[in-house]
Amino acid sequence: MKISYFTHSLLSCWNHGNAHFLRGVLSEMIRRGHEVSTYEPQGAWSLDNLLQDAGEAGLDAFRRHYPDLHSHSFGADFDPAEACADADLVIVHEWNEPALVAALGRARRGGARFTLLFHDTHHRAVSDPQAIRAFDLDGYDGVLAFGETLAAVYRRWGWGDRVFVWHEAADTHVFRPPAVEEAREGLVWIGNWGDGERSAELEHFLFGPARRQGLPLDIYGVRYPDEALGTLRHYEAHYRGWLPNASAPAVFARHRATVHVPRRFYVELLPGIPTIRVFEALACGIPLVSAPWDDSEGLFKVGEDFLMARSGAEMERHLAALRDDAALRQALTASGLAAVRARHTCAHRVDELIGVVDQLRASASPAASPVPVAR
Numbered sequence: 440m441k442i443s444y445f446t447h448s449l450l451s452c453w454n455h456g457n458a459h460f461l462r463g464v465l466s467e468m469i470r471r472g473h474e475v476s477t478y479e480p481q482g483a484w485s486l487d488n489l490l491q492d493a494g495e496a497g498l499d500a501f502r503r504h505y506p507d508l509h510s511h512s513f514g515a516d517f518d519p520a521e522a523c524a525d526a527d528l529v530i531v532h533e534w535n536e537p538a539l540v541a542a543l544g545r546a547r548r549g550g551a552r553f554t555l556l557f558h559d560t561h562h563r564a565v566s567d568p569q570a571i572r573a574f575d576l577d578g579y580d581g582v583l584a585f586g587e588t589l590a591a592v593y594r595r596w597g598w599g600d601r602v603f604v605w606h607e608a609a610d611t612h613v614f615r616p617p618a619v620e621e622a623r624e625g626l627v628w629i630g631n632w633g634d635g636e637r638s639a640e641l642e643h644f645l646f647g648p649a650r651r652q653g654l655p656l657d658i659y660g661v662r663y664p665d666e667a668l669g670t671l672r673h674y675e676a677h678y679r680g681w682l683p684n685a686s687a688p689a690v691f692a693r694h695r696a697t698v699h700v701p702r703r704f705y706v707e708l709l710p711g712i713p714t715i716r717v718f719e720a721l722a723c724g725i726p727l728v729s730a731p732w733d734d735s736e737g738l739f740k741v742g743e744d745f746l747m748a749r750s751g752a753e754m755e756r757h758l759a760a761l762r763d764d765a766a767l768r769q770a771l772t773a774s775g776l777a778a779v780r781a782r783h784t785c786a787h788r789v790d791e792l793i794g795v796v797d798q799l800r801a802s803a804s805p806a807a808s809p810v811p812v813a814r
Contacts, residue, residue, distance in 0.1 A: 440527040441474045447534035449510040452684040453489035463610025463785035477510045500683035520546035526553040544578030560585045562704035586712030607715040609722035616724030617692040625655030627694040632663045636702040644730040646674035648755040691723040696761045699729040711735035721775035728757045744775040
């Protein structure tokens with residue numbers, strides 16, 4: 440197939456988690472012989488911030504690990520329909536401008552031959568629904584939603600059986616255990632501070648328990664305001680700044696365990712969606728303890744693939760056990776890694792995507808008369 444994907448940025452993963460999954464999926468497509476074209480806007484916010492933060496060197500890890508991936512940068516005069524004229528499949532991520540989303544829908548509605556999918560990997564459908572409803576999805580063949588609870592939102596908006604659950608996953612060509620084990624020490628957390636969506640949870644489930652157990656804690660991420668940096672100093676955590684996502688496996692390999700603290704929207708309004716950090720950590724063979732979230736889709740076996748802490752005190756007990764019990768660490772590592780390799784790799788998601796395309800093409804419902812998102 441000829442595949443076109445419209446993203447905010449392929450080059451930059453600076454506060455742009457979709458780039459993690461996108462790189463893995465498109466690389467797998469290329470390995471299978473598909474022709475892939477990726478498009479991103481000039482002046483993308485994430486790329487601009489990466490370059491301000493780290494300069495051109497900030498792109499080195501991406502280029503080293505993904506030499507086959509390239510992106511077309513487009514400006515105001517770009518015609519997306521013309522660029523995709525000979526494509527078989529076009530996927531548009533939700534972090535794109537409404538005008539571009541609408542233009543591709545008009546092209547499909549006007550007879551373009553490609554299958555057209557909208558890809559949603561964020562909580563805005565519940566946290567800011569008007570931002571999603573601003574997209575004109577008339578003409579789209581279907582929606583890819585990164586969890587069942589998000590897919591249910593689109594079904595309520597009228598998409599019926601044309602919304603598909605397409606979870607994120609780990610690129611196991613990059614995210615894998617170290618070839619040679621070396622000494623590990625302390626905890627690591629890789630995540631962005633964001634907009635106060637989990638500030639209290641981080642203190643309760645990560646900073647406080649780590650300090651009380653005397654565990655060294657390294658923090659990687661961006662968008663940490665002065666107040667947040669002050670919090671880290673208070674808890675004696677070490678802030679390491681931005682980390683290229685492709686460099687995360689080497690960081691995991693130096694630490695004894697990691698912690699997952701989901702954003703509040705994924706706990707309260709979109710349960711069942713762990714986000715890609717869980718998949719990537721388990722793929723790297725590092726023991727994981729998570730703050731509470733409801734694995735309503737049964738993606739993992741809690742207590743076997745990773746540990747769940749329902750309170751700060753329970754988090755402390757889990758962290759102490761991981762520090763002191765090598766057998767527990769080994770068991771969690773083996774089970775979590777096996778779960779990812781069995782069900783949650785980018786290769787699995789490519790298989791699922793091809794199945795979605797085949798199903799839509801076999802459907803009797805023409806894309807020229809879709810059910811639009813409710814206004």
